[in-house]
Amino acid sequence: MRFLESMIRKALAAPDAPVASLVLGLRGSIAVLADGRVGIGWPPSTPDGSATIREDFACRLASASAHELATLYASPFPQESAAASAAIAALCPPPEEPDAEGAFLESLIPLPSGGAVALLGSDRDVADTLRDWGWNVTVFEDASTRRGSLPRWTSTCTAASFSTFWLTGSLVPGGSILSLSRVLPPGCPMIVQGPGIPYVPEALSPIGVRYIVLPRPSAGATDRCLAHIGAGGSPWLSPYILWRVYACARS
Secondary structure: OOOHHHHHHHHOOOOOOOEEEEOOOOOOOOEOOOOEEEEEEEEOOOOOOOOOOOHHHHHHHHHHHHHHHOOOOOOHHHHHHHHHHHHHHHHHHOOOOOHHHHHHHHHHHOOOOOOEEEEEEOOOHHHHHHHHHEEEEEEEEOOOOOOOOEEEEHHOOOOOHHOEEEHHHHHOOHHHHHHHOOOOOOOEEEEEEEEOOOOOOOHHHHHOEEEEEEEOOOOHHHHHHHHHHHOOOOHHHHHHHEEEEEEEOOO
16 A cells, blocks of 8 residues: 555655664553654554564564664564554654644544544543543444444444544554545544554545644653553553644645
């Protein structure tokens, strides 16, 4: 898929660096490059397999540079994908200039205007936050066991029923975002939430993404983020991680 290739190319165009620290936690991953850049990624997803990692995989990941990890972004192996998502986020961070700062999460609250919201791939903590905002949320997930949830494959069939779509970043490499973009109602905003998403709006905007929600460690808190994620904590709930909203395409 061309848009995924363009995201990886953008990452490989950034300066490479050795990886000083790499942590794959139960609910997230984090890579700290030798030059200080930090990226937060998704956790290894193992719904049907073992969470253990083979020794050869571990050695490969431990010795890889940021560029080498980024090339594994679409890997079917969960540990490789988790490490790559953190590395690619470090290579393509959002802008830091004061006039380009992302808006606070709460700036999205008025977006659905009372319409129904489809939530794909995000965990319970995200769903609870959106419901606390007063959003009318329907969760689409593969293991459809939660109240108010539907199987993920039905999201394209029911797209016309929703005014807003919120997708977790881990759905991007698998192509789910492309299938959904083809059936979105006109003017329907799509939000892609990290972690693990590189800031490449020129690739995401043409497929209908209007906003990217991205995390980054607060100033001086990298070590605390490493400890939080290493202990199995969620980046969404970390007091040391800031979440900001960046516009992909102006409405």
